[in-house]
Amino acid sequence: LSHWTYTTIFDKLEDICSTSGVQIEQVNPTYTSQRCSRCGWVRKSNRKGKQFKCKACSFEYDADLNAAKNIALEGLPAISKSQRLLRANRKGFYWREVVQECIVSET
Numbered sequence: 001l002s003h004w005t006y007t008t009i010f011d012k013l014e015d016i017c018s019t020s021g022v023q024i025e026q027v028n029p030t031y032t033s034q035r036c037s038r039c040g041w042v043r044k045s046n047r048k049g050k051q052f053k054c055k056a057c058s059f060e061y062d063a064d065l066n067a068a069k070n071i072a073l074e075g076l077p078a079i080s081k082s083q084r085l086l087r088a089n090r091k092g093f094y095w096r097e098v099v100q101e102c103i104v105s106e107t
Helices: 006-020 063-078 081-086 095-101
Strands: 051-053 060-062
Touching: 051 063, 060 063
Parallel strands: none
Antiparallel strands: 051 060
């Protein structure tokens, strides 16, 4: 994989998901490492190396995990609330916990 471009990896993943009936959505990662996953405040100074501390709400978290959570939250609106509430746990968490943790718009 180290010699593949991001586009090649995404295209192959998209093909696999398509044949498996799995929905995939590409999310723009811009500012995800500077945006607070709790309150949404974006500021460059929120991130200092591996540490994230929001200047608005004082939320502290690992910077990479905060960015990953923001990316995940960007993709969640593609799944309806009813689908999230009814899905069985396959990866170690229940959709109900995600819904309680954040407000996600219906699509």
